Amino acid sequence: MGLDSGETGIGHTGLPLGMFGEGSPTFLTTKVDFVVNWGRRNSLWPMPFGTACCAIEMMAAFASDFDLSRFGMENMAFTPRQADVLICAGRVPYKLAPVLRRIWDQMPQPKWCVSMGACASTGGVFDVYSMVQGIDTIVPVDVYVPGCPPRPEGLIYGLMMIQEKIRQESLTKNTILRNEDPTLVGQPRASESEIVELTGAFGNSTQQDQGGGVRAAESGDPLKDLL
Amino acid sequence: MADETKSGLDAVSEGPVVSDDTETPASGIEAGAGTHATVDAVREVFPGAVLRHEIQAGDQHVVFVDAAKGHDVLAWIQQDPAHDYAFLTDVTCVDYGGGAPLQVVYQLFSLTHHLTLRVKCELPLDSLEIASVCDLWQTANWLEREVYDLFGITFTGHPDLRRILMPHDYEEGHPLRKDFPLRGRFSRAEQTLRALNQEPEHFYIPSELQTGLEPQHLTAKETRATPQVGADSGSEG
Numbered sequence: 001m002g003l004d005s006g007e008t009g010i011g012h013t014g015l016p017l018g019m020f021g022e023g024s025p026t027f028l029t030t031k032v033d034f035v036v037n038w039g040r041r042n043s044l045w046p047m048p049f050g051t052a053c054c055a056i057e058m059m060a061a062f063a064s065d066f067d068l069s070r071f072g073m074e075n076m077a078f079t080p081r082q083a084d085v086l087i088c089a090g091r092v093p094y095k096l097a098p099v100l101r102r103i104w105d106q107m108p109q110p111k112w113c114v115s116m117g118a119c120a121s122t123g124g125v126f127d128v129y130s131m132v133q134g135i136d137t138i139v140p141v142d143v144y145v146p147g148c149p150p151r152p153e154g155l156i157y158g159l160m161m162i163q164e165k166i167r168q169e170s171l172t173k174n175t176i177l178r179n180e181d182p183t184l185v186g187q188p189r190a191s192e193s194e195i196v197e198l199t200g201a202f203g204n205s206t207q208q209d210q211g212g213g214v215r216a217a218e219s220g221d222p223l224k225d226l227l
Numbered sequence: 228m229a230d231e232t233k234s235g236l237d238a239v240s241e242g243p244v245v246s247d248d249t250e251t252p253a254s255g256i257e258a259g260a261g262t263h264a265t266v267d268a269v270r271e272v273f274p275g276a277v278l279r280h281e282i283q284a285g286d287q288h289v290v291f292v293d294a295a296k297g298h299d300v301l302a303w304i305q306q307d308p309a310h311d312y313a314f315l316t317d318v319t320c321v322d323y324g325g326g327a328p329l330q331v332v333y334q335l336f337s338l339t340h341h342l343t344l345r346v347k348c349e350l351p352l353d354s355l356e357i358a359s360v361c362d363l364w365q366t367a368n369w370l371e372r373e374v375y376d377l378f379g380i381t382f383t384g385h386p387d388l389r390r391i392l393m394p395h396d397y398e399e400g401h402p403l404r405k406d407f408p409l410r411g412r413f414s415r416a417e418q419t420l421r422a423l424n425q426e427p428e429h430f431y432i433p434s435e436l437q438t439g440l441e442p443q444h445l446t447a448k449e450t451r452a453t454p455q456v457g458a459d460s461g462s463e464g
Contacts, residue, residue, distance in 0.1 A: 094422035095394050095430070101423055129402050129411030129418075130393070137419050186424045192416040199415040 033170050040084070040110065041166040042072040044159065047083030047107065049100060052090030054117035054149040061152035068156060071163065080106040085162060086139070087155070091119035092132040098186075104139040105185060112162050115141045116155055118148045123199065133199030137190045255283030263288045265310045265337075265344055269300055276300055278349075287345060294331075294348040298358035301333060301346065305363050312337045312344065315360070318370035320378045324405030329378060331357055350380065359385040377403035394425055 010016060018024030046068075050058055062068050062076065077083035080103045092100055104113070115135050118124035121144045123133035135141060142165060145158040188195060258280045260267060266288065270277050276299075279291040292300050304310045316334040323330075328349040335344045348357055359382035360367045371382045372391040379401035382388055389395060393402065399412040411418060 094418060095425070097419070097422040098425045098427050102427070128409055129399065129407070132419070132422070133415055137415075138423065188416070188419045188423060195416040195419055196414070 033172075036171060037166050037169055041163040044071075044073050044084045044112075044162065045075050045077040045082060046073050046159075047077050047080050047086045047103065048089065049086060049103060050089040051092060051096065052117075052119065054089035054120070057149045057152050058087060058089045058116065058155060061155045066152040066156060068159070071156070071159065073159065080104075081108065083107050084110070085112045085114060085159070087114045087116055087159075088120045088135050088139075089116040089149075089155075091124060091126050092135055092138075093130050094132055095130075097132050097138055100135065101138050101185075112142045112165070113139055114143045114145060114155070114158050114162065116145045116158070117150055118146065121146070124148065137188050137195050137198055140189060255281035255287075255289060258282045258288060263290075263342075263344065264340075265304055265312075265342060266290050268307070268310065269304065272303060273300055283345075287343065289345045289347060291347050291349065294350055294357050297331075297346070297348040298360060298363075301335075301360055302363055304335070304344070309340075310337060310342070311339045312342075314338055315364035315366055315370075318360070318367055318374060320374045320380060320403075322378065322403065322405045326352060328352065329355060329380065331374065331380060333360070355380045356383060357381075358383050359388075361385055377401055379404065394422075395430065396425070 013022050015023040016026055018026045019028075048055070048058055048062075060066060062073075073085075075082075080086075084107075086104055086107060088100065104111075113135075115121045119126060119131075120135050121141075123131050127133070132138065143158045143161050145154050147154050150158075190198060258266070260270075262282070263280070266277060266280050269290070269292075273296055276293050276296040277290055278293060279289075281289045281291075283289050301312075305312050312335040314336040316336050317332070319332045319334075321330045321332060328351045331348045331350060333346040333348075335346060336342070337344075350357060355378075357380060359371055361371065361382075362384070368385070368387065369391060371385055372388060374380050375382060375385075375388055376390040376392050390397060400407055402411075413421070
């Protein structure tokens with residue numbers, strides 16, 4: 001492990017100068033999984049994708065009172081190409097969906113995603129025509145942080161859950177977790193039936209079926225009324 | 228007064244309630260002559276243009292103007308030094324539903340005379356067209372684009388009438404109209420698919436992405452580089 005301190009690595013008693021003094025071993029045994037996961041989970045660089053009030057709590061989590069850098073999130077990577085974990089804080093309108101997806105696609109492997117707050121996770125109160133009903137229809141999400149908005153402690157707890165998830169990963173077992181198919185660019189992450197299930201109407205504020213679309217009995221062809 | 232024993236959660240089990248279409252839009256107190264100098268002057272200069280004059284919320288004068296004469300009236304009260312409405316606070320629109328005409332709202336303020344005036348023009352649903360006031364107030368450009376985007380009102384003479392908030396290829400209609408379903412017309416799966424296939428680069432015309440240009444460079448004549456499916460794949464990223 002390169003722990004020699006002297007020029008020659010030999011102490012004046014003639015024994016090798018190890019990490020705990022003369023005569024102690026000059027090497028460590030460990031598992032590759034442990035070392036790799038230890039490195040990954042303690043140097044997570046977040047890519048903050050803040051679109052709404054959740055971003056204010058995210059900033060508070062990064063600031064000195066809560067200080068996320070205690071956990072190795074030292075550097076806000078405001079570029080996806082140097083980021084490990086995407087924090088989506090706030091509601092995502094459909095117009096922003098391709099931007100979020102492109103940021104996710106640009107992040108190098110391995111990468112993780114936190115969906116922060118009710119709106120990013122489910123659409124929240126914005127069960128309307130313009131809003132993505134949960135970013136898990138667009139990017140895979142590892143941890144959902146509930147709240148409106150969540151407290152900074154909530155976000156820290158979510159990121160520590162990511163660390164716990166990384167700790168349990170294995171280079172041999174989890175290789176296909178984040179495999180990507182370049183032909184899927186522009187395609188939703190979830191299948192059509194899954195999107196209908198994920199984005200089901202909450203409450204019954206409108207005369208619409210689950211998953212949207214005008215109820216067939218009322219309008220027939222949904223495009224009929226278009227200008 | 229509603230039943231006081233009901234809780235808010237009862238509405239969930241009762242299901243949606245269709246609003247009363249016969250209800251007329253809230254109207255204010257009919258204002259008499261001499262209550263607002265500008266309205267009196269407009270009545271004199273443009274006979275028959277003022278359809279109604281009301282006072283709402285205590286001191287807000289609302290004047291309903293014939294839509295065909297709307298531009299002339301607005302031009303006159305902007306340019307006449309006795310009124311001088313140099314500041315167009317807002318252009319917006321109201322849809323009261325039930326087939327009622329859409330109301331285009333011009334909220335005006337006169338900085339020199341400290342007068343506010345709300346001018347409304349009613350447009351029947353089958354002819355949603357009105358003259359643009361971009362030539363009078365520059366700020367009307369984006370405001371009218373917003374009204375066009377969300378209500379589908381065509382502003383004739385507008386230099387650059389295209390969608391401003393919704394994606395430029397949005398095909399579900401005009402969202403703030405009362406006949407627009409809350410969750411849109413397409414299914415969520417279709418909306419997600421369409422959203423992911425947008426090209427964020429094409430949200431803007433090229434000159435909008437340049438800085439330091441004079442406003443007159445932002446013309447409507449500039450055509451958007453529409454992505455061709457299948458072709459031009461080399462330009463990506």
